[in-house]
Amino acid sequence: MTASLAGVVDERGEVVAVEALGGGMVEISARLPHIAATARPGQFAQIRCGSGFHPLLRRPFSVAWTEDDVAAFVLAPVGAGTRILASMRPGDSLNALGPLGAGFTVDGEPTAALCVAGGLGCAPFPLLIRVLRRQGRPVTVLNGAATAGLLYPPERFSRGDGGVTVVALTADGSRGMRGLVTEAVAGNLSAGMAVYGCGPNPMLAALAAAIDACGAAPGLAEVSLEAPMGCGFGTCLGCALPVHSAADGAAWALCCTDGPVMPMATVAWEQLMNLPAPHVA
Amino acid sequence: MTVDLGVDLGRGLRLANPVGLASGTAGFGFELEQLIHLGTVGALYTKGTTRDPRAGNPPPRVAETPGGMLNSIGLQNPGVEHVAREYAPHFDRMGCAVIVNIAGADADDYVHCVRVLDHAAGIDGYELNISCPNIAHGLDLGRDPHAAARVTAAVRAVTERCVVVKLSPNVTDIGAVAAAVESAGADAVSAVNTFLGMKIDRRSRRPILPGAGVGGLSGPAIKPLALAAVAAVRRAVRIPVIGVGGITDTDDALDFFVAGADAIQVGTATFVDPSASIRIVAGLTDHLARTGLSHPPDLRWHHVEIAGC
Numbered sequence: 274m275t276a277s278l279a280g281v282v283d284e285r286g287e288v289v290a291v292e293a294l295g296g297g298m299v300e301i302s303a304r305l306p307h308i309a310a311t312a313r314p315g316q317f318a319q320i321r322c323g324s325g326f327h328p329l330l331r332r333p334f335s336v337a338w339t340e341d342d343v344a345a346f347v348l349a350p351v352g353a354g355t356r357i358l359a360s361m362r363p364g365d366s367l368n369a370l371g372p373l374g375a376g377f378t379v380d381g382e383p384t385a386a387l388c389v390a391g392g393l394g395c396a397p398f399p400l401l402i403r404v405l406r407r408q409g410r411p412v413t414v415l416n417g418a419a420t421a422g423l424l425y426p427p428e429r430f431s432r433g434d435g436g437v438t439v440v441a442l443t444a445d446g447s448r449g450m451r452g453l454v455t456e457a458v459a460g461n462l463s464a465g466m467a468v469y470g471c472g473p474n475p476m477l478a479a480l481a482a483a484i485d486a487c488g489a490a491p492g493l494a495e496v497s498l499e500a501p502m503g504c505g506f507g508t509c510l511g512c513a514l515p516v517h518s519a520a521d522g523a524a525w526a527l528c529c530t531d532g533p534v535m536p537m538a539t540v541a542w543e544q545l546m547n548l549p550a551p552h553v554a
Numbered sequence: 555m556t557v558d559l560g561v562d563l564g565r566g567l568r569l570a571n572p573v574g575l576a577s578g579t580a581g582f583g584f585e586l587e588q589l590i591h592l593g594t595v596g597a598l599y600t601k602g603t604t605r606d607p608r609a610g611n612p613p614p615r616v617a618e619t620p621g622g623m624l625n626s627i628g629l630q631n632p633g634v635e636h637v638a639r640e641y642a643p644h645f646d647r648m649g650c651a652v653i654v655n656i657a658g659a660d661a662d663d664y665v666h667c668v669r670v671l672d673h674a675a676g677i678d679g680y681e682l683n684i685s686c687p688n689i690a691h692g693l694d695l696g697r698d699p700h701a702a703a704r705v706t707a708a709v710r711a712v713t714e715r716c717v718v719v720k721l722s723p724n725v726t727d728i729g730a731v732a733a734a735v736e737s738a739g740a741d742a743v744s745a746v747n748t749f750l751g752m753k754i755d756r757r758s759r760r761p762i763l764p765g766a767g768v769g770g771l772s773g774p775a776i777k778p779l780a781l782a783a784v785a786a787v788r789r790a791v792r793i794p795v796i797g798v799g800g801i802t803d804t805d806d807a808l809d810f811f812v813a814g815a816d817a818i819q820v821g822t823a824t825f826v827d828p829s830a831s832i833r834i835v836a837g838l839t840d841h842l843a844r845t846g847l848s849h850p851p852d853l854r855w856h857h858v859e860i861a862g863c
Binding site: 275276279281283326327328329331370500501503504508509510511513514524530548550 | 578579580581584585586588589601609610611612613614615616617618620621622623625627630755758760762764773774775802822824825826827828829
């Protein structure tokens with residue numbers, strides 16, 4: 274099955290702001306009118322890091338939020354590409370291909386929503402939350418990170434909206450509850466809710482296990498996954514993820530076009546957890 | 555002087571221009587046709603197609619390296635029956651020549667695939683991948699001039715369509731393999747496929763790619779290696795040579811024509827810039843008009859001319 278790439282545009286616009294959020298997390302926003310106007314929650318853009326051959330490949334980033342003609346992305350400068358992006362200045366030119374990929378389902382039953390974010394997994398949630406709140410749905414965010422400095426600022430999820438509750442968890446107890454974000458799922462999930470997860474693949478596997486264990490069946494459970502990508506638009510077949518059933522009977526789905534958002538039940542979690550941890554370059 | 559970008563690959567296959575999309579970087583056209591106008595390029599060389607469907611290798615399948623990337627996709631494809639039945643009927647609308655890349659373990663596999671595909675309209679030729687570094691047997695075929703010639707001759711015997719043989723750079727004497735497949739009836743050769751490479755994850759002290767840890771290296775990093783291979787192949791054969799390896803812009807393409815190519819393929823660059831091939835077509839036209847040359851091969855360096863040509 275061929276993915277629809279209708280509406281994918283290679284666009285270039287000036288950087289509006291590069292903000293350090295503390296702990297090394299950076300939010301970069303740029304005038305990308307097409308992506309800003311058309312990105313759906315959970316979709317991503319393939320961003321060029323510099324103009325040379327190293328790094329060569331674009332890097333995928335979830336669209337974090339959009340405002341008028343501006344689209345924003347959240348990253349941590351951990352590799353060659355992200356370091357270039359984090360060092361950009363307002364006025365610099367940013368090249369982004371998008372919006373790409375399958376986003377979160379937001380047209381189902383208008384139930385309460387639980388957003389489970391692990392570290393940089395916060396990235397797709399501001400845009401998702403805005404759409405959910407327009408539908409009048411109460412939203413709870415479980416915002417987890419290793420330590421306080423790596424937590425996405427809670428007001429950036431809620432933007433002053435009282436209908437959004439943000440619960441912070443840190444592994445070292447430096448802010449909010451001490452523990453892993455997935456440990457708070459049971460206490461915040463009731464049957465029929467929509468659950469949206471984004472974070473490192475092991476965290477998402479733990480989320481799937483936590484939901485299974487708590488006995489309250491969500492009405493919708495979707496996760497945004499990650500995989501090393503070549504192209505981002507379905508031609509290189511590089512970003513394979515193990516799934517229970519895929520198009521054309523394949524054992525693998527493509528993170529870029531079948532995902533990055535997939536139903537939780539589609540992912541073959543055991544196989545995914547047996548894969549080596551992603552290499553950061 | 556009028557600029558004529560057209561190039562004959564043999565058996566009546568004339569490409570409108572020499573710029574093609576390399577196998578494995580353009581799928582079967584269905585994604586890229588949504589991003590660029592495929593009618594602007596000369597040819598699309600499809601993803602490697604095998605006798606049976608292949609699910610491909612376990613991830614990670616790609617790893618970035620300085621100026622390049624390693625891949626170990628494992629020839630994921632839906633199999634030749636599916637390509638002939640479901641994909642080929644759409645090839646005409648792509649607006650460029652569609653050359654189906656075929657991979658196999660032995661001559662029987664290639665012959666079977668060509669027989670199935672020969673019944674389908676919309677296919678302009680075949681590119682025999684005797685050099686995929688990601689399956690064991692392909693490597694052997696590409697390394698041995700006799701084995702490469704056997705596969706080429708077997709395919710030549712069953713089709714009237716243009717047959718291109720894609721050469722492996724992971725050999726001692728690429729010219730010998732090129733000459734062998736030319737003698738066996740190849741209409742053209744493409745040079746080169748990816749170079750075997752490895753990247754290590756220092757934390758785990760293991761290669762990043764699974765299995766034997768090796769993959770095919772592509773991208774700008776391999777361009778000087780590919781140019782040398784093209785020049786060696788040019789000296790060895792009279793048939794058209796399709797240069798491929800690290801081409802990202804018009805200047806890169808021009809270098810390949812100087813080294814002896816008659817046509818080129820753009821590969822990894824398409825991942826970074828889906829329009830790279832389109833810009834190269836425009837750039838070649840401009841360059842020829844400016845320099846007063848009529849065909850890209852007119853750029854050729856005389857040292858790579860073969861004797862008697």
